[in-house]
Amino acid sequence: MSNELLTILEYIEQERGLNRELLVKAVEGALLSASRKSIHPASKLRVEVDPNTGAIHAWATLEVVESNPTNDQLVIERAREKLPDVKVGDIVEWEVTPRNFGRIAAQTAKQAIMQQLRKAEKEIVRDEFADRVGQIINGIVRRFENGNIIIDFQKAEGILSSREKIAGEQYMPGDRINALLLKVDILSAGPSLIVSRTHxxxxxxxxxxxxxxxxxxxxxxxxxxxxxxxxxxxxxxxxxxxxxxxxxxxxxxxxxxxxxxxxxxxxxxxxxxxDEDIRKFAANALQPAKVQSVEAFPDKRELIVYVTAEQSKLAFGKKAQNVRLSSKLLGWNISIQTAGEKPTESLEDKIRRASKALAKELDIREETAYTLVCNGYVSVEGVKTAGRAQILEIPDIDAAEIEAAFDRLDQ
Known part of the structure; x- marks a missing residue:
């Protein structure tokens, strides 16, 4: 086992760049965990691996007694075979390496060793990337798993899920890719770096x-x-x-x-x-539409924007995207009105009316429909066009209800 273990240590040290001392400590812990029952019944055990030879030794902490020893004790006659000056009551470290320990270790410890090594690698990844969360990192596409892209970031692998990938993008193994580091996950199996291109x-x-x-x-x-x-x-x-x-x-x-x-x-x-003036900011946000005037209702964080009939289409944008994004940018609800047209009902009333109609068409609760309308999705067609993934990204949306609604739409 010593030669085999030494070969493994040297390989991992060179190929994965892990420190030999760190590896040895991981191996010692793994062997102790995997082979405790076969070593000795003592409660305090220690396994030692020689980093130069790969030789393995096990030690137990025992109390010296006159006779009738328990699992954590050693009779004085045997103790004096190696420690002539020992006395009753002394605490000694006694080598308890089994004769067949090499074979036992080879059979039972390999998997545990690899688990410890993966843990050590992930801790190194955490230390390397923890300060880079929220930053762009660059890697190379390696492979694809269940629609996700696995990326090599040199010292760690990352995963770009299908939801975090920009629609329509295509990659091949070997392509370079930039992504935002969202999270360093060292607890779960698989790639440790969670990245996004849609954030x-x-x-x-x-x-x-x-x-x-x-x-x-x-x-x-x-x-x-x-x-x-x-x-x-x-x-x-x-x-x-x-x-x-x-x-x-x-x-x-x-x-x-x-x-x-x-x-x-x-x-x-x-x-x-x-612009600090929310009305001017709204007019800027709705470009290329030319806004005539804006009414602000700060208590409700609502804006009524007046445009000419010719500019109305530009203000809304294709599939209402312009007004929807403008609303998100400002953090206010925006209602587009044609100039000269006076609203016969409040903005909140309009939202409630639209929510009620959308709830009926999608067969969902009005609360869920209200959330959709406030985010610019006022029709079934608009919801379908946005797609399941984009709708599920809306904060506080009822995911289960949306999933069920899309299942019905897909039928």
Missing amino acids: PDFVLRLFEREVTEIHDGVVQIKAIAREAGSRTKIAVVSTDSHVDPVGACVGLRGIRVRNITSELNGERIDIIPY
Whole structure:
């Protein structure tokens, strides 16, 4: 076993880059756990592995007694065979290595050793990547498992689930890929790094990397709203009156934003000037639509935006995406009204009416429909177009009810 163990230690040290001392401690713990019953009945045992030879020895902590020893005791006559000066009552470490310990260890400890080594590797991964959560990391696509992409980040593997992958993206083994590190998971089996390309912060980090003024703090990102793979709105402001925040993000001849769009597989990016005045901010957010006026109701965090009939289509956008993203960007509910048209009912009443109709069509509770409407999904067609995955990302949505609704729609 010593030669075999030494070979394993040398291989793992060289190929996986783990410290020999760390490996030896992991092996000692694994052998003790796997072979405790076959070593000695004492309660305090220690297994020692010679890191240079691979030789294995086991030791028990025993009390020296006159006679009639228990599991944790050793008679004085036997103790004096090796320790001539020992006395009754002394505590000694006594070697209890079984004659066939090498064979026992070979049969029972290999799996435990590998488990300990995987744990040691994951702890190294945690130490290496814990400070990089929320940052972009770069790796190489290795393989595909159940629709998920397994990525090699040199010192660890990561997993990009199908929900965290931008729709329409295609990768091949060997391709380089950038992703946002969401979490370092060392407790579960499989890849330790959980990454995403759909998270809004992925776009934010791309801007920080591409736009020097953002990295230096001259331009600040105040808010971001994203529908991954389709469109993102980002609100920016400058701390220097001489720096145009939108121009800085766009870059000379649009090179900066074009680089980011390319990384996002063609996702459209709207860069919007932030304004402390929520009405001006709303008008900016709804571009390219030209807004005539905005009424604000701060107590309800609601806005009524007036546009001409010609601009109404632009304000809503395709499948209501423009107004939906604008609402997310501001954190306020937005109602679009044609100029000159006075609302006959309050915004809340309209939302409730739309929720009731949507609940009936989808056969869901009005509370769930209300959440959908507040997030811009006011029709069955809009819900179907968004898709199951995107709807399930809505905060506080009833996942089980949505799953059941989509199952019915798919029939």
